[in-house]
Amino acid sequence: MFELHAVDFGYKAQTRAIRNVSLVIRPGEFLAVAGRNGSGKTTLTRLLMALKKPVSGEILFQGKNTQQCTPADMARHIGYVFQHPDRQIFRDTVRAEVGYGPEQLGYTPQQIEAYVGEALQVTGLTGLAATHPSTLSRGQKQRLAIASALSMQPGMVILDEPTSGQDARERRRLLELLSRLHSQGKTIVLITHDMDILAAYAQRVIVMAQGSKVFDGVTAELFADDRLQQWGLSQPAALTISQALSGFGIAPAFTVSQLIDQLGPRLGRN
Ligand SMILES: Nc1ncnc2c1ncn2[C@@H]1O[C@H](COP(=O)(O)OP(=O)(O)OP(=O)(O)O)[C@@H](O)[C@H]1O
Numbered sequence: 001m002f003e004l005h006a007v008d009f010g011y012k013a014q015t016r017a018i019r020n021v022s023l024v025i026r027p028g029e030f031l032a033v034a035g036r037n038g039s040g041k042t043t044l045t046r047l048l049m050a051l052k053k054p055v056s057g058e059i060l061f062q063g064k065n066t067q068q069c070t071p072a073d074m075a076r077h078i079g080y081v082f083q084h085p086d087r088q089i090f091r092d093t094v095r096a097e098v099g100y101g102p103e104q105l106g107y108t109p110q111q112i113e114a115y116v117g118e119a120l121q122v123t124g125l126t127g128l129a130a131t132h133p134s135t136l137s138r139g140q141k142q143r144l145a146i147a148s149a150l151s152m153q154p155g156m157v158i159l160d161e162p163t164s165g166q167d168a169r170e171r172r173r174l175l176e177l178l179s180r181l182h183s184q185g186k187t188i189v190l191i192t193h194d195m196d197i198l199a200a201y202a203q204r205v206i207v208m209a210q211g212s213k214v215f216d217g218v219t220a221e222l223f224a225d226d227r228l229q230q231w232g233l234s235q236p237a238a239l240t241i242s243q244a245l246s247g248f249g250i251a252p253a254f255t256v257s258q259l260i261d262q263l264g265p266r267l268g269r270n
Pocket residue numbers: 011012017035036037038039040041042043044
């Protein structure tokens with residue numbers, strides 16, 4: 001889907017926010033992007049959306065160099081959910097907000113109605129369609145931003161820290177939604193600091209440090225890497241607990257459900 005070749009980018013002439021990054025994003029992947037604050041994660045996704053253009057190197061989207069693409073071209077294929085959903089919400093009702101994207105793309109009124117209805121339904125917002133977005137909770141606003149992205153029928157969704165500031169219930173709901181979208185074939189790129197989310201959902205992880213890609217691999221390899229702390233990351237809680245219980249015959253578990261699967265039978269549960 002995407003190929004990045006030796007991409008460099010700087011907001012200012014002398015400094016580099018992205019340094020020599022090469023990577024491939026394949027259709028249908030669930031890819032997480034992690035790293036310290038300021039390591040270049042958001043900038044990388046802005047480059048994917050053609051909101052910024054490489055200073056050197058190239059980005060190919062479905063074989064086409066994004067130097068020739070506008071953000072509007074990319075929005076036909078990729079839904080982008082910003083870190084602060086408030087900043088991308090500006091219409092008077094939830095339904096109108098979700099309809100904005102497909103209207104801009106020139107879909108027919110029947111198509112718009114169908115796409116908006118489906119996006120509201122998938123995100124659990126149908127009952128709030130006539131509500132003013134300003135009255136929604138943070139989690140609902142985040143789902144509204146996702147619905148607005150989905151109504152444009154993208155093959156890929158990029159989300160920047162979508163679970164930050166949400167309560168446990170909203171967080172779980174959002175992650176179940178992402179999981180469902182992934183199982184329906186959408187490519188998901190998720191920026192997250194949360195190692196439990198990363199362990200449970202991502203198939204592959206990219207770690208950024210000072211603008212460079214310093215790791216690209218599966219989660220099990222990431223958590224076994226000695227440089228984890230150096231990159232500002234930690235193990236998921238389930239792994240720490242399972243390692244502490246290794247003397248009791250518990251194998252390393254990356255997610256809470258893997259840990260429960262091992263502990264359950266020992267505690268007399270199935
Ligand atoms: N609009 C901007 N103008 C100038 N410099 C910027 C701008 N946005 C980001 N930067 C700088 O680019 C570098 C990478 O920032 P970026 O926001 O991509 O990092 P990040 O990993 O997404 O951080 P966070 O986790 O805090 O969102 C940082 O040094 C940051 O200060």
